[in-house]
Amino acid sequence: IVGDVVLGATGKDNKFLRHPIVEDDATISIGAKCLGRIRIGKGSIVGANSLVLHDVPAGATVLGSPAKIISLNGEKVEPPIPLKDYWEQHPKKSTSSNVIKFSKQREGR
DSSP: OOSSOEEEOOOSSOTTSOSOEEOTTOEEOTTOEEESSOEEOTTOEEOTTOEEOSOBOTTEEEETTTTEEEEETTEEEEEEEEHHHHHHHSOOOOOSTTOOOOOOOOTTO
C-alpha cells in the first residue's frame, strides 16, 4: 500500500467487520479510497485516486472513480467494466474466509 490510501468503514452494522480485506500481493496506489467490507483480490492493482466500492477480482487492475476493470489476468479489458457490472455477470462463490467470529465477553469481566 502506497501513501495517502483510505481503507475506510461504512455503516454501523458491525463495528468489527466494516473495513476492506486486502489479500496477498495486492497493490493500492496513492490516493485510492477503498470503502466498506470489500475484498481487494490477490495480485490485484488499484490505480491512483480510484474509488473502490465493490470487490476487486484477483489479478485485476482497476482505475477510476468509481473503479472500473481495465485489465484482468494481464489481458486488457475493452471497454472497461464497472466493478458492480462485473459481479452481476460473475456471481461470487460464497467463502467463509472473510468471516471472523467474535465471542461476546461476559459481563463482569
